[in-house]
Amino acid sequence: MTQAQQRLKKAGLKVTQTRIAVLTLLENQTEIFTVKQVYQKLYKNFNKLSLATVYRVIKDLEAAGLIVQQQFYRGDARYSAVDVAESQVLQIKCVMEDHLNQAQFIDSLQDLLQTFNIHLLEIEFNTGNDPKLQTLGI
Numbered sequence: 001m002t003q004a005q006q007r008l009k010k011a012g013l014k015v016t017q018t019r020i021a022v023l024t025l026l027e028n029q030t031e032i033f034t035v036k037q038v039y040q041k042l043y044k045n046f047n048k049l050s051l052a053t054v055y056r057v058i059k060d061l062e063a064a065g066l067i068v069q070q071q072f073y074r075g076d077a078r079y080s081a082v083d084v085a086e087s088q089v090l091q092i093k094c095v096m097e098d099h100l101n102q103a104q105f106i107d108s109l110q111d112l113l114q115t116f117n118i119h120l121l122e123i124e125f126n127t128g129n130d131p132k133l134q135t136l137g138i
Contacts, residue, residue, distance in 0.1 A: 011064035021058045032078040
């Protein structure tokens with residue numbers, strides 16, 4: 001029996017392939033995902049998986065205390081394993097006039113954060129014209 005199966009059983013949840021897959025994905029990541037991102041990552045292996053099923057499984061796992069939800073300002077709710085959620089999140093808002101400087105900004109930010117032994121996991125850019133955020137995994 002895998003660790004995910006044991007945790008599901010201990011939490012009183014029925015052990016299903018979808019629950020195992022979602023829990024394993026979130027436990028093996030250092031970043032936090034929206035439900036849609038979880039669905040997209042799992043859809044490659046589970047073609048018959050629906051977004052509604054992933055939403056239901058996420059809610060079940062959250063209610064059982066196996067994962068946690070993190071809400072950032074106006075963005076979609078994101079989910080992670082409990083140990084990832086214990087990481088601290090720094091949210092920076094700034095205006096960049098030149099979108100070509102994003103790569104230089106990321107490099108400078110990484111250098112600065114490394115001096116404080118801080119690991120940069122993810123950056124989101126709002127391009128202004130596009131209401132959707134562009135997420136860059138680091």
